[in-house]
Amino acid sequence: MICPQCGTENADHASFCGKCGRELEVAPAQPEQQAAPAQPVQRTRPDKLVRCSDDKQIGGVSSGLASYFGLDVGLVRLLMILGLIFGTATFWVYIVLWAVLPEEQCGT
Numbered sequence: 001m002i003c004p005q006c007g008t009e010n011a012d013h014a015s016f017c018g019k020c021g022r023e024l025e026v027a028p029a030q031p032e033q034q035a036a037p038a039q040p041v042q043r044t045r046p047d048k049l050v051r052c053s054d055d056k057q058i059g060g061v062s063s064g065l066a067s068y069f070g071l072d073v074g075l076v077r078l079l080m081i082l083g084l085i086f087g088t089a090t091f092w093v094y095i096v097l098w099a100v101l102p103e104e105q106c107g108t
C-alpha cells in the first residue's frame with residue numbers, strides 16, 4: 001500500500017499512512033449489500049450408494065444415485081425415464097438397485 005500523497009510504503013492493511021497520516025485507499029470492507037442468495041440446500045453426499053428415503057419419487061434410487069455421483073436428481077430421473085423409453089435394461093437396473101441398496105436418509 002503506497003501512500004498516494006507522500007509515496008511511503010505502508011502495510012497493506014494500514015488504513016492511514018504512517019508518515020503523513022493520509023487516509024489510504026484500502027478497499028473498504030464491503031457492506032453486505034444484500035443477503036447472500038439463498039444457497040441450495042447442500043445435500044450431504046453419502047459415501048456409499050443408497051436409496052434416499054427422504055427424497056424419492058418411486059424407490060429413491062434416482063436420488064441416491066444423484067447424491068452419490070453428485071448429479072442433479074432431475075437429470076438422473078430424466079436419464080432413467082429415457083432409459084425406460086429406449087430399452088428395458090434401465091428398468092431392471094433400477095429394480096436391482098432398488099432391491100440391493102440400503103435405504104437411508106440422504107438429506108441434511
Ligand SMILES: [Zn+2]
Pocket residue numbers: 003004005006007008017018019020021022
Ligand atoms: Zn503518506
